[in-house]
Amino acid sequence: MTDRPTKLACRNVWKVFGSGAERLLREDSAPAPEALAERGLVPAVVACDLAIAEGEIFVIMGLSGSGKSTLVRCLSRLVEPTIGEILFEDRDLLRMPMAELIELRRHKMGMVFQHFALLPHLSVLGNVAFPLEIQGIARGKREARAREMIELVGLAGREDHFPRELSGGQQQRVGIARSLAVGPELWFLDEPFSALDPLIRREMQNEFLRLQKLLHKTIVFITHDFDEAVRLADRIAIMQGGRVVQVGTAEELVLHPATDYVAAFTADAPRAKILSAGAVMRPPDPNESFAGEVEAAERVAAIARKVEAASGPLAVIEAGRVVGAVDRDIVMGVLVGRRTD
Amino acid sequence: MHVEPSSVAALTADPPTPRRGRTLIVLVLVLAISWSFTLLPRGSLPRWLGELPRDLQLPFARWLRAFMSWLVEDAALGPLAFRDLTRGIAWLMTWPLRAAESLLVTGIETGAGSAAVAWTAPVSWVALIALMAWLAHRAGDRRLVALVTLAFLYLAVFGQWRSAMVTLSSIIVAVPFAVGVGLALGIKAVRSVRAERLIKPVLDLMQTVPVFAYLVPILILFGFGPVSAMLATIVYAMPPMVRVTMLALRQVPPEFVEFGRMAGCTERQLLWKVQLPTARPALMVGVNQVIMLSLNMVIIASMIGAGGLGYDVLTALRRLDIGAGLEAGLAITVLAIALDRLSQASAGRPANTAGRRADRVLWGLVLLALASMVLGHLLPWLAHYPDAFRISTAPFWSDLVAWLNVNFFDQLEAFKTFMLVHLLVPVKRLLLAQPWPWLTMLLAWLGWHLGGWRLALTVALAALFIVTSGQWANAMTTVYLCGVSVLVATLIGLPIGIAAGLDPRVWRIVQPVIDTLQTLPSFVYLIPVVMLFRVGDFAAMIAIVLYALAPAIRYARHGVARTPAELVEAGTAAGCTRRQILTRIRLPLAVPEILLGLNQTIMLALSMLVITALVGTRDLGQEVYIALTKADVGLGLVAGLCVAAIAIIADRLIAAASLRTRRRLGLEG
């Protein structure tokens, strides 16, 4: 991901709820949690540094109350951070005058909400056209664009329905269409599928991936479901008590958890779908004969069949060279969740 | 509802006995001392303990009078004299009112008085009924259509049409004004902490000072007439709209606001396109309240110049013409019920679902109504409901009352005497015997006990205000009448409420009754009561009890009915009988709710009390009423503020007690 330019970055962002928080942070740049608690302050986001690359799906994970929503609201400046710096395309979001921020939100940002936040007094069409209406775009034009978006999320024919007449999944499709109507570059989604039941959630995740293939947005996606993160993320940030404790790909988190907390978080992860052949291979014996080969980047789940069917170990190839070997033992080990360390 | 485990423990564990014992001793002691004051021979206590001598009183009334005359004569905003300003406002308000009256009452006229030339008739009764029926159809079901149609037909058939239209004109002008101003203030208060700090206490005062008290200043500033009446109505009906707006805007889920901001709304767009539309259902509740309060003001407003049904009731009451009074009173009731149900149904209906066809029909009907004005000029039966088919029930009511009084005089009289001798008079004597330092001290102690020194101070200051303004004896009479009425209302309301909370079938019967009771303008209660019991404290008490009964029932039911199911199940599992579940689980948990109901009952009782001054009570209400007839600003406002002081004392103490119980039960941290 490092080759792409950074779209959104934050440096040392803090959000501490309660009065007198700012003064305290100006005096003491890294106050102890006890010092905060003593004054009745609630640290929701603590010393956060992130850099999100263009076109990346960046997932923020953590338990309830770990500060995910607050962090995302700081990134979009819905919540004013107590201190820190937020850079959108190298422009400081926090110093930006309100008028400029409004322009930015109108054209470059979109957000999807956990409970959909569809305006109850507007039809599906009215809801999707709303962000355009706010910009003062003429009715005919904005409705044409809204219809396009509704079609994109597969709700054509329901333009005149009201939100209360739709199912949860359909409502969130409207939410997605609405957030895409202005063609944003940066797309925030705060637990967009948490309020949906598991089957619908899966369907929506697929829908989401399909859209991203078409649209190539920069995405900040919140979830507290590790499976969801694994399916969608390019990189995952794990939050605990307001702190981002680790950022990395799912594989990095599983293989090298920075703390016990991350280890516990990833303990029940579907390792076969996360780990690649390159991560689980053993060194090849000097004169070993292979029954076939696999790419180092392929996931274990994807090569399991091949390994099972093969008569012997398979070579792991990276850039045309054999870098290791996988055999039935290794794949079984991953599938039953045996730790290699 | 979220229930802490500790609340179960709080319920099952007995409170520590020594504390309960001490509370009991203190209570008995206090009562004994208070009682002993009644045993003292008259005149044995120094006079100043009963009422502060004149030269020690603070001349609030004089100050207010001086302020008022300064306002009227000298005050100016730059070059604009204050009096010109008020006249300007009055003049501005005349126009919409005249327009409404032209439409509904007189038809379009030029010229004034006897030289007036009518160009059209008013909107025909047929057209208006059709319009109302269509509105009902749009908002609700067939039953609503029937209700609204019958209500307006009633007005026509029983000869109340013209008066009702005068009343309706003032309402259709006052309601949008009150809603608009209330909305604006509410929005202001939500947006700025400073504005909220300013607005809130004013609202508290506006809702506790009886209406009569500010009739006089309005009278002086704006003169006698329908405009003053309408201004008073607006002032009276607006506060709930402010509160509802604040509440409604605050209850808009934060996600909606965040969505609006992310869409790039400016503050103004956020308000008009996101917050207000999503708060619409809650705001409509406020509109409904404004309509109901405006109707409640109809009779009172006629004291300062409003015509219409209110005026009819008032004059009938003064003549003791029971039949006519009841007929006009019923007309107000009918109007109130129709408008209440109609506005409630519109509030419940989701926006934008009626469709374009329905809108077209509506506009068609409006055009028809306008056409009927022209046609009515040619066809008198269209303009006015023909007299030949008019029915009057006045003689029937008069006869009924006469018959009741002839046949049941002894029973009614015996009941009245019994209540007077055994309840009203003893309580009155007890309260009037209390020296003010003793009661003030008791109140302050109670405040301290329930909510700390701040509450103690508030309560003591409110009591001292009454003392220093020289209204102690009047205030005690008010407390006595209010107290007895609240006691009776609670004794009747609590069991009904509990029964309704336990059994939905009971509630299904009780609910429509108290809904209707709450829709009736307070004045209407006086009519039958005076008919049966004539004037005096007893009649006043019955009227107050009827008026204030509803919240006692409503809150008790709510408290009992919403006991968390797990707690009831836990009780059943622990082998409690149904009775034990009621007394050990449901009732203790309902105490905070019941206290809130008590608070509401007291507030309603106090507001009704002032109105009962018309039937000859001798308390603060009477002072206010006398001040009104003499147009004495000072006295009226001071007596009104004393009522507010009583209301504030009761309200703050009960709120503190409710909070305390909630904490004890673990319902609140």
Ligand SMILES: Nc1ncnc2c1ncn2[C@@H]1O[C@H](COP(=O)(O)OP(=O)(O)OP(=O)(O)O)[C@@H](O)[C@H]1O
């Ligand atoms: N407006 C606020 N005032 C005070 N504290 C707040 C406020 N908003 C959030 N918090 C606190 O900040 C912390 C982080 O909250 P946040 O909503 O960001 O968590 P979250 O990770 O999004 O949780 P969830 O998964 O439940 O949505 C919590 O302890 C919360 O109580």
Ligand SMILES: [Mg+2]
């Ligand atoms: Mg959240």
